[in-house]
Amino acid sequence: MRAMWCGFALGVIVLQRQAALPGWGAWVALVLASMLAAGWAAWALGAAPPADESHEMVRRVFGLACGRRWRMALGWAAVWFAAGCAGFGYAAWRAETRLAEALPAAWQARNITITGYISSLPSYGEIGASFLFRVESWETHKAATRLPHLIQLSWVAREAPLPPLVPGARWRLAVRLKRPHGNGNFGLRDTEVALLARGVRAVGYVSDPGHAVRLPIDASGIGVRIERARAALRARIDAVLGDAPHRGIVIALATGAQDAVSDADRRLMRDTGTSHLVAISGLHLAFVAGFAGWIAGALWRRARWRGVEAPLVVPAQKVALAGALLAAGVYAALAGFNVPVQRALWMLAVVALALFAGREVARSHVLAWALGLVLLRDPWAVTAAGFWLSFCAVAAILFAASGVPRLHRDAPQDAAADAADPMRERTEPLAEPTARGGWLRCLAAIAYPTGGWREAMRRLASRLCDGARVQWAVTLALAPLTVYWFAQIPLIGPIANAFAIPWVSMLVAPLVIASAAMPAPIDALALRGAHTCLDWLVVVLSALEGLPWAVLRLPQPGAWPLASAAVGVAWWLAPRGWPLRWIAPFTWLPLLVPAPTGPPPGAFRLAALDIGQGTSVLVETARHRLLFDAGPGPESTQAGERIVVPYLQAHGIGRLDALMISHDDSDHAGGAQAVLDAVDVGAFVAAVLPAHPLWASARAKGAQTVQCAAGQRWRWDGVDFEVLWPDPGPLAGKPNAHCCVLRVTTSVSAAPDAQAGPVSALLAADIEAGGERTLVARDPGRLRAQVLVVPHHGSRSSSTEPFLDSVWPLVAIFQVG
Structure with a gap:
């Protein structure tokens, strides 16, 4: 499955780089190639080793030695190729379907009356608001193409104030629309791709706000209810915090909407490498899931029904897992279901299903399943920075941790303890001094040699070493991507994150999340407490940002410098003993010292x-x-x-x-x-x-x-x-x-x-x-x-x-x- 989903993702990426969708000839060639590759993979990976006669015949036909090793390698290559064809075809089919919805060119210069409902949380600006509008009917259906179902509208408050823009509210509006268009500058964000990924096939504004009619019956559905819950939560935050300087970060952590984040906060977190803390990511989802799972498991262990203890009916572990998965799903919906949240949710779902079925699943397979499920839902996710940063960060953590040996002492005692309490936290003793980061572990072992508080200090040192290793792996792995997407490397990022991640995870995020479940006026205390913690965080980050070496700005790299840096990252994070690891830093030279890009002398x-x-x-x-x-x-x-x-x-x-x-x-x-x-x-x-x-x-x-x-x-x-x-x-x-x-x-x-x-x-x-x-x-x-x-x-x-x-x-x- 790992090879299949990775090949599928590669096919989706290749499609998104094409200038045009495939025609009929390309579709036929794609289907034939995928069928041949699938047939070869099935034979190579499933058949028995060939006899001498068949071996000689195949070698004559294909001109290569088809030993078992060659056959397996070619079989896995065929799996990648077939999955890539499937990903390419699936993304092309989704693109054809979405592009079929188009606003007629003649409709771009006139007022159009439409009826529908607000389908998203509105984004408010200084003079108005913008929102997604689900069109139910147009003033005319005489169009040669399929009309868009989802459009993006702006409502500008010129003479009268904005009316309440509630998700699910149905309106009859006079609008002026145009086909999606974004600023086209090399190296910058492609707005048209972002609109296409959201399914928006027309943009415009309410041309006659004075004659807008609010219809009496609102829309219904699970999506509308989720958006209404997000809107209500945002309204509560606005009412409590008012014009507080970091109100936008609180809103972003609660609902996933980042439109209220101030430019100063956005620039500060970008320069210190802490922007991921503003977006709801896997870190926040893991906190919610873990806390909900712990509560569900603890309550279930103490539950009885007619004298029968609940864990005897259903194990507490499964109830805790179900509670964690349910809470994660609810929080992901409130967060707007962005790509990092999807990745974390799918990984949690795959692990939960495996545990329910009593099976073990490799971590790399979990990540591959999440990759495939994200792209099945949204093939355009590969065009967003969040996709690459999220998946590459997790992949770097797994790859860096794969070379760290773990030694479990007293295995019989551990097994007995597990049988008595399967939900206990397993203590992993310190690794051998030869493991990565072994010097810190050895120092802890020498300073605190025996049990009790010494063992606790050793465990703390082990956790600190693991956290430092994770931060190092993530910083190193994401540096080339950060240069590509943002033209900079925040050198202060590891230090800033060492403080910001635990601060936000243990103080700010819990207070914001808890406020969503608290009644008034208790929720106001939690929100104000979260904002006070953000004030202190901004003070620390501002001091770090002021350092002269805090940010290294570089030009956006091309394909070859980026590929060279990626090879260097993998080489550097490889397990100890990997040959010639000292060469890895040199692979970054094309990235750090780019070739001159100016025109030749005499030209401009x-x-x-x-x-x-x-x-x-x-x-x-x-x-x-x-x-x-x-x-x-x-x-x-x-x-x-x-x-x-x-x-x-x-x-x-x-x-x-x-x-x-x-x-x-x-x-x-x-x-x-x-x-x-x-x-x-x-x-x-x-x-x-x-x-x-x-x-x-x-x-x-x-x-x-x-x-x-x-x-x-x-x-x-x-x-x-x-x-x-x-x-x-x-x-x-x-x-x-x-x-x-x-x-x-x-x-x-x-x-x-x-x-x-x-x-x-x-x-x-x-x-x-x-x-x-x-x-x-x-x-x-x-x-x-x-x-x-x-x-x-x-x-x-x-x-x-x-x-x-x-x-x-x-x-x-x-x-x-």
Whole structure:
């Protein structure tokens, strides 16, 4: 089963990397290949060793020696291949089914009346809320495609406050919808995949809130009841904590909803490697399951019915296991059933079924079953960071623990004790000094040689050693994945987690979970106690985050550096005695010392970021970087912090030689402060008024400050930069009238194609018709460029015909919403 589920997962991963779904020819080839592989696996793994004649015949036919060892190896390879074909086909079938639901293109520009119910816990923002809406009927069914059943809606409170948005409430709404779309930037989160994974096939907003009608009969069902329970729990937390700074973490631990976590808390936990404590994970589920199982077992041992003790009817172990599984299922439902919770729940279910059946199951088989069940439910899980971090963390723990020998003393006495009390905690004495971490165990054995309190101290040292080994294995295993997903390695993570994990597990999480079962006003005491504990945790983590070496930022690695680092992780965590383990650190060199990614000397690379309505363009030469505008800021979509800064970090850009802010419009300058806070800036060039706070922020960061003005020129690595607008002197008029216009040109001698001449790009910001006429009148030849970032996002007040004739672009880029 282990090979089957791993092969199945590999097939799902391969499908998610394809540019298109398979056609009929590919389906036929897939079915034939899987049948042949399955037949070969059945013969190779189930048949008896061949006789001499058949052995010679098979060798002649296949050109290889089919001894038993070869046959078994090829048989298991066939199992992997057949399971991979099954995973590929299953994921393709699920994708075909989901993509069949589509919003007609003609419906994207009109109001549509729909009827349905709120199917998820709403996510609240400053000006409104968003939620999933299950559509029951549309105003018309005349569509060539299957209409979406699940859409994502935003309800903006413009004139009237938001009505109560209760899960299960049925509404008749006038909405404006569009097909799912997300910002497409290399190395950043793919929003369209996330929407597809959730089953959302259209997004939009309530276009006429004043005429929204709440229908009298609410929807029903187990899913609706779960969401209502989550909403009620969130409402209780909001009522008790109000505007408390860490209220979002409490909500996340109670319901799994992370929309209320503040940006400061999110950044703090990301930089200290403790983000997993915000999401409900296997750690929290194990706590709930263990506590519920202990309570159920303890009560069952003391229960009687008509003079008959309950354990004589059903063993207390099975009742405890059933109670643990039931509590884990309820908590997983309240947590939103995310991937880490699914993984922990399926692992617990597999172990429970095995124990109920009286069978033993290997830990690796338990993890493989959880892997298969997660992907059966959601083939898109492989596109999420939580999937890889959760499964790889558990796999690393199991792999690292597999090489640690355990010696049980007094086996007969242990067996007798087990027979008397099967639920007792088995004490595992210290391992031999040759085991991994044996030095700490030996030290404990020398200091505390005999029983009593000395034995307790030895057990404590053993537990500390095991915890340190687990933390080391998880940190090492997840480092390459952390670089891939978040472009950083929190070096302070092991120290931060050594304090944060027991603090949250023993204090914060129990108080939050207990508050869900407590009546008012006792629950308020538990919630306030949990928030106080979070206050102390944040103080410690903030001190650790302030260390200069706390975070190592690296560019997002490619496939080969990531594979090399993964091999190094496995090599490093291998059991003691594995050959040449000292080579393992060298496999990380491609990850830690990436190859230069800049363009060759004399050329430049221009990346116009997809940030919605706004401008942000990165220009790279061989050894220099310039960012032209930084997109919207906190007053709008926060693209500067959400997109621009992560894009720079994912591409290994920790320093900008110049940050140029064209003018003081929020969709151009709003994200500049986030950029200044995140990366070093050599020069800050802008066309904003002298009193603008960005000047002071740039000087505080050590950047040279220069007002943007026509005539400024410089050369980087054979590439010429020239400012064409505005004229020198004090800025006058509205911001668009004096915005920076930058022309980037390769020198003739360094042009990629000397026969074609230099290559130019014109970044025109929000210049309007008047400025365009002035530039054309001065020197139309200096406007010529192959690439044009279209002025004012293509507004009718710009891009006049004489200006476009002067530029004559081959590529025009519109940065619009």
